[in-house]
Amino acid sequence: MADNSLDLTPRTGPDDAVPPRSRSSRRAWGFVGVVVLVGLVVAVVMGLSDATMFFRNVDEAVAERAELGDQPFRMQGSVIPESVTKTPNGVSFDLTYNGATASVAHSGSEPALFENTDIPVVAEGRWKGDVFQSERLVIKHDENYDEENPDRIDAARDAGR
Numbered sequence: 001m002a003d004n005s006l007d008l009t010p011r012t013g014p015d016d017a018v019p020p021r022s023r024s025s026r027r028a029w030g031f032v033g034v035v036v037l038v039g040l041v042v043a044v045v046m047g048l049s050d051a052t053m054f055f056r057n058v059d060e061a062v063a064e065r066a067e068l069g070d071q072p073f074r075m076q077g078s079v080i081p082e083s084v085t086k087t088p089n090g091v092s093f094d095l096t097y098n099g100a101t102a103s104v105a106h107s108g109s110e111p112a113l114f115e116n117t118d119i120p121v122v123a124e125g126r127w128k129g130d131v132f133q134s135e136r137l138v139i140k141h142d143e144n145y146d147e148e149n150p151d152r153i154d155a156a157r158d159a160g161r
Helices: 023-051 058-063 150-159
Strands: 054-057 073-079 090-097 100-107 120-128 131-139
Touching (some): 054 058, 058 073, 058 090, 073 100, 100 120
Parallel strands (some): 054 073, 100 131
Antiparallel strands (some): 073 120
C-alpha cells in the first residue's frame, strides 16, 4: 500500500533558511524613514505658517503695537482718501478703522484696483517704529462691489473665458 501523505517534518538545512537582513540595509531604510519624516514636518510647518499669521483691525494693531513688535501680521482698514503717495519703492498711505489711523509704507506693486479712495484693504507686514511696513496688499471687496462696478465684474468674467 502506498503512503500518499505529505511529509510535514520541518526542514532545518542551510538551503531552507531565509537570509537575515544586513545591517547596512536596515540603516538605509532607517535613513529613508527619517528623511521622509523630516520632509513631512517641514511641509506641515510651512503650510501652517501662513495660516497662523495674526489678523488685526487698525485700531487693534495701533493699541497693541508694543506687544506685536516686529512680528508679521495682517492689518485691515480703509484707505483714507487723498493720503496715497507714490514712493520709489511702492506707495504710502494711511489706513483707518474704528477711529484709529495707521501710516503704511508698502514696498512693491499695489493691486490693480487700489485707488486713492475709501477702499478697504488688508496689508501684510510688520511695525517698524510708528509706520506699518507692508509687503503685500489685498483689496477687500464687500457686497456693494458688484452693485457699484457691474462693468468690471462682467469684463473680468469675459476675460476669464
